[in-house]
Amino acid sequence: MSDFLGSPTPTRPRLRQLLDSAAPVLAPGAYDSLSARLVEAAGFDAAYMTGFGTSASLLGRPDVGLLTATEMTDNARRMAAAVDVPLIADADTGYGNPLNVIRTVRDYERAGVAAIQLEDQVAPKRCGHMEGKAVVPVTDMVAKLEAAVAARTDPDLLIIARTDAAAVDGLDAAIDRALRYADAGADLLFVEAPASIDEVRAVATRLKGHRLVFNWVEGGRTPPVPLDVLGELGFALVLFPIGALLAATRSIQDFLATIVRDGTPAAALSRLPSFDEFTGFIGLSEVNELGSRFADR
Template identity: 65%
Template sequence: MGHLLGRRTAPAARLRELLAAPDPLVAPGAYDALSARLVEQAGFAVAYMSGFGSTASLIGRPDIGLLSGTEMIDNARRIVAAVDIPVIADADTGYGNALNVLRTVQLYEQAGVAGIHLEDQATPKKCGHMGGKEVIPCAEMVGKIRAAVAARRDPAFVLIARTDAVAVEGLDAAIARARAYAAAGADALFVEAPTSEVDIARIANELRGVAHLVFNWAEGGRTPPISLARLAELGFSLVLYPIGTLLAATAAVRALLETIRTDGTPTAALPGLPTFDAFTTMIGLPEVHELEQRFAGE
């Protein structure tokens, strides 16, 4: 758990170790610092800062490119400060051209994330499981990946190249783009929104060994649900569960509000909620008390 006096140790290097393990690395989505702490306390080794979740939680809007790079990086900084596990962050399109990517990579590194993914959508981008997407030319995205590689200060910082070309240009083009992005220096490849298990298997078979492979298990999205065992068999190194925590929180808040609206108080819902003391313990109040004693004046 992230501590007020914690000393984080080489998150990018740790992420690379985890990606090299034989089993897929599971990364639940975190949309704020609290959800990131819950991911860590549940025993996961890494958290994923979802752009979809960040947009919904920060401005209550859909993921259609409304958040700026500054807002995303600020959210990443808060999430990183709350936990000790590595954080992978959505960096959208890099917020501009290759020159903008230079600064985007450096700012995410300064925020303390272990890695980011950059996508080849045209600006303004959309959630990868929405319709109406457009992609930039492959050569332009190759330039962005090369810029990202040149910009990172820590060579261990993980660069994931995402292509949204499946929905726009077809699977063949998406696989070709992924190969080009790996040749440009991407550490991992993320082919977004395949629509069948046959296509998922083809992506894995054609790109296995080219770079680490990322699977986006987008809850309720266009990609069919597939077991973790099958993803391991196919050779995926990283599995993202981007919005399940957000959807679960939404359902829980709705249920509580319905209880208050119906009963006039939350009393009936309290047995299913953490107690006040349990919650304050979970977010670090005992550490605060210990530090108060440690630094109290004579």
């Protein structure tokens, strides 16, 4: 994990190397710096800043386009600084027209992310597994992606193009859009919410030769697909966007229910990390050492 005083690890070339390997890169969703550190500590090679989780964490509200570009970028900056693994960051629709996308890409790049995800929904967007989505004309999204590619100053920053057209215009239209997005310079293609394993296979077959993203949304509209099948189909990146958020929510609910029932949390403490374990995990010993090193003399 990232040291409090240390040189940042260059993560963008590392993500490109990982995506070139035979096995898919697994990126669990994180929504703040602590959850990102937990993803890294578990041994994963990458983390995904989920917009769904960021909205839930920062606002306590659903992912329906309520967050601003500034709020999302600030979260990405804190998360990228907390870990030494590549951070893949949701950037929603780019927060406006191609000019806005240029600023978004530059801001996310400065924030330290290894990849930025842009989608073709109409603003305000919605979570890709919710009803009521709409997509912009394909030419509008192509212009945004061309702007995104032109805006990056580091060629190792990856641009992920997501299309939500499958739920609006059908799978064929979504795949056609993805091909247009590849022509516009996108590094990875992300067809959101295929509704069956046959549709997942169709995406992989028709987009073969491109780096593909699979969104393993816990409880979402896409059926669960075994990892070995995703590997055989050629998916390069697999996201698990909201499982950590759901797990944290249920754990907090259970902990609070214990206090409501018993008047104290005593019965729940055996299931929790100790105070010393937790402070050790978040780097208290390093901070104390640095405090002593730079103390007033």
